[in-house]
Amino acid sequence: MLSTIISGAVYGVQSHLIQVEVDVSQGLPCFQIVGLPGSEVREARERVKVALKNVGVKLPPMCINVNLSPADLPKNGTMFDLPVAVGIMAALGKLKKEETEGILLLGELGLSGELKPVKGVLPIAREAAARGIRRCLLPAENAWEGALVRGMESRGAADVQAAVEILQGRAQKASFVLRDEGEETAARQEDGLDFADIHGQPVLKRAAEVAAAGFHNLLIIGAPGSGKTMLARRIPSILPPLSMEESMEVSTIYSICGLLQTAGSLKTTRPFLHPHHTITGRALVGGGRVPMPGVISLAHRGVLFLDELPEFKRETLDLLRQPLEDRQVQIARSSGGQCYPADFMLVGAMNPCPCGFYPDRERCRCTPYEVKRYLSRVSGPILDRMDICVEALPMGFSDITAQGEEESSEAVRRRVMEARRRQEVRFAGTGIRFNGDMGPREVERYCKLEEAQMDYMERMFSCMQLTARAYHRILKVARTIADLAGSEGIAEAHLAEAICYRQADRKFWQ
Secondary structure, three states, X not given: OEEEEEEEEEEOOEEEEEXXXXXXXXXXXXXXXXXXXXXXXXXXXXXXXXXXXXXXXXXXXXXXXXXXXXXXXXXXXOOOHHHHHHHHHHHOOOOOHHHOOOEEEOOEEOOOOEEEOOOXXXXXXXXXXXXXXXXXXXXXXXXXXXXXXXXXXXXXXXXXXXXXXXXXXXXXXXXXXXXXXXXXXXXXXXXXXXXXXXXXXXXXXXXXXHHHHHOOOEEEEEOOOOOHHHHHHOHHHHOOOOOHHHHHHHHHHHHHOOOXXXXXXXXXXXXXXXXXXXXXXHHHHEEOOOOEEOHHHHOOOOEEEEEOHHHOOHHHHHOOHHHHHHOEEEEEEOOEEEEEEOOOEEEEEEOOOOOOOOOOOOOOOOOHHHHHHHHOOOOHHHHHOOOEEEEEOOOOHHHHOOOOOOOXXXXXXXXXXXXXXXXXXXXXXXXXXXXXXXXXXXXXXXXXXXXXXXXXXXXXXXXXXXXXXXXXXXXXXHHHHHHHHOOOOOOHHHHHHHHHOOHHHHHHHO
């Protein structure tokens, strides 16, 4: 007898529905799974046999064939255990055909018949809902994840017996968990992190505000203890909250990586990733035998903070060049390519020399060669992609002990959100979200300059020996500064401030 169960699999960040076809027939006893299964899927045979035995379902000595369709897509993971077990019981006549129709099944089986949580439930449930499937049966720990999808009824089961009772309508609670259609994400900021904690450094705070308003990349250079890391950790507190669409995007990536289970809900705060400088290139951009998203994809719609930037391997940093331009990661394998989203705000912090006190020659003992060698660890192409480069000046005793009230993150965030609203109106229908996303064509359209501003930029272009990319980035930052000021046009003062944010790199790298 033949049965068909609906399941799913994840490829990169894309998901596909999989038809689990089970046929039980007379012949030599066997149990085989075909359809390009990975090692975890092939091992499902042993888990399913023992789990069914331990819940009282005895498999007869028959030929059991399982096909995972479409057969040309690789299948990995343990999420096919429950569909295979249910498919076998349906093929044996223990479940009616109508009881397994139109329902998505995912789950890993323990040898006792217990259902264990799996990765990637959220994107698969979203794909199933888009294909017209309105019910899903999941491990109890994943049930809330399926219920996050609009229009999807989700039910969790603790073991195979509970799953069968739900399918047969014999469970105590026959109704499925339905997500509240009016539910939206709320803004939740990290506890205890506020701009009011930072004393002094007005230039640094202003640069962070401009970077947050336009989603610009930011590089902070300064001596140890000048507040670089302290400020970088508070940047998420001035960013606008995730919209529902953005929250689903970010939560999908975390679900694929198995990190959403620990959260217990959708991601509602901007991601903030702070990898150690020993990170490998594969961990940073993604990949592996079974390609998985890397740190930069986990930072999607949020902040990627690289502290002690020159301590990272130069070849690792250079892997960021393409994602910073394209806002995505392309990973090519012989079995096919994967595309991961990587629309993040890069924030880097670094010392100006190995000891950290250059150019203060009273404290710095580094030779010119040592300084040059240290700074050369950050390549020119990476430096050119930093929209804002600002110096964190050493703080004096009066700055540290000042009693004046500092501006809070909430006040800064209000200005940032107002600037973002202007950008939303400007870019409506274009697919662009922020000033930092503009390409050369959009810069020419939305960053038009009057004759006086053109003359000023022409002088600066020659004086500073700017590249075409640096020129466009100055215009994008100036557009953000104008948005913060509520100005429709870009004034010379906005250009001057944007150019000041390109001076720190010239000070140390020339």
